[in-house]
Amino acid sequence: xxxxxxxxxxxxxxxxxxxxxxxxxxxxxxxxxxxxxxxxxxxxxxxxxxxxxxxxxxxxxxxxxxxxxxxxxxxxxxxxxxxxxxxxxxxxxxxxxxxxxxxxxxxxxxxxxxxxxxxxxxxxxxxxxxxxxxxxxxxxxxxxxxxxxxxxxxxxxxxxxxxxxxxxxxxxxxxxxxxxxxxxxxxxxxxxxxxxxxxxxxxxxxxxxxxxxxxxxxxxxxxxxxxxxxxxxxxxxxxxxxxxxxxxxxxxxxxxxxxxxxxxxxxxxxxxxxxxxxxxxxxx
Numbered sequence: 102x103x104x105x106x107x108x109x110x111x112x113x114x115x116x117x118x119x120x121x122x123x124x125x126x127x128x129x130x131x132x133x134x135x136x137x138x139x140x141x142x143x144x145x146x147x148x149x150x151x152x153x154x155x156x157x158x159x160x161x162x163x164x165x166x167x168x169x170x171x172x173x174x175x176x177x178x179x180x181x182x183x184x185x186x187x188x189x190x191x192x193x194x195x196x197x198x199x200x201x202x203x204x205x206x207x208x209x210x211x212x213x214x215x216x217x218x219x220x221x222x223x224x225x226x227x228x229x230x231x232x233x234x235x236x237x238x239x240x241x242x243x244x245x246x247x248x249x250x251x252x253x254x255x256x257x258x259x260x261x262x263x264x265x266x267x268x269x270x271x272x273x274x275x276x277x278x279x280x281x282x283x284x285x286x287x288x289x290x291x292x293x294x295x296x297x298x299x300x301x302x303x304x305x306x307x308x309x310x311x312x313x314x315x316x317x318x319x320x321x322x323x324x325x326x327x328x329x330x331x332x333x334x335x336x337x338x339x340x341x342x343x344x345x346x347x348x349x350x351x352x353x354x355x356x357x358x359x360x361x362x363x364x365x366x367x368x369x370x371x372x373x374x375x376x377x378x379x380x381x382x383x384x385x
Contacts, residue, residue: 139171146170146185146207169363177356181211183318184360186221190322191364193222193237194229194329200364201237205244215250220257220313221322227304228326228336257312266298269306276309276316276343320344321357328358328373329365337376351381 143166154162174184185208192201208218218241226234245252260268273282282301289297309319324340327333344354354377362370 135171135175136167138175139167139169142170142174146210147203150203165363173359173363177359178353179356179360182208182213182217183321183357185211185213186217186318187321187325187357187360188364189218189221189237190225190325191329191361193225193233194326195365196229196233196236197364198236198240201240202244205241206248209244209248215245216254216257216313219254220311223311224308224314224319224322225326227308228323229330258307259310259312260306265306265310266302267306268310269301269304272309272316273301273305276320276346277339278346316347317344317349320347320349321353324354324373325357325361328369328376329361331369331372334372334376337373338380341377341380345381351377 152162152166154165179187185204188204189201189208192198192204205218209215219238222234222237222241225237242252270282271279286294286297286301309316314322320340320343324337324344327336327340341354355374358370358373358377361373
């Protein structure tokens with residue numbers, strides 16, 4: 102009996118060690134795959150260019166590259182083009198423009214047209230302000246010039262001074278419901294009606310009605326821009342509902358916010374996810 106117990110314990114230890122070894126091998130294999138995935142993605146987007154921190158902060162550079170391009174870029178159902186346009190959105194909204202030039206080049210490699218890139222930046226303006234948008238445009242224009250892209254690009258505007266309010270009101274209604282928008286205008290205090298008018302005229306009339314991006318992509322950009330700036334959770338929730346209304350599902354919204362994570366950090370990402378979960382139940 103004693104020999105049986107000894108053999109059982111030894112076998113258990115051996116099997117335990119084997120299981121642990123296999124577990125380590127599995128983790129190592131997964132890590133290797135993640136690193137290889139990151140390297141392949143970087144080569145696809147940036148060619149031979151390396152992280153500029155590799156020479157001075159190699160460990161940090163590797164951690165950053167592996168997380169962004171090995172983890173974040175490899176999950177979800179966003180297209181490569183969508184990923185790059187949303188990355189440009191996050192960089193513009195957070196005004197971390199040092200990285201914008203290489204991401205604009207990556208967006209072009211991912212299949213985004215110059216018009217789509219410019220329209221992404223224009224879409225940010227009502228939510229992050231003109232100065233941030235101008236800063237991003239100046240960098241983008243330098244990239245375009247270097248790439249031989251002739252500017253100005255074709256005009257994508259569809260409204261006139263006479264139609265911008267009505268056209269904006271209509272697209273607002275299409276997204277949020279015409280009755281809701283009519284009530285917003287009707288119930289705005291006299292000293293705040295100009296804000297309701299500006300929303301219809303500028304945010305939706307001048308911006309949302311433009312060609313170059315469809316309504317679904319514009320709403321994803323808006324969601325990411327508002328999530329990036331922080332402190333605008335009520336607007337995030339409103340645009341979660343707007344995304345649903347234009348046909349973007351919860352998984353796509355979670356993918357979009359996750360794409361922004363490396364550039365905006367966990368707190369604002371988690372705040373955005375909480376907003377999504379408030380509008381759409383967590384297990385939906």
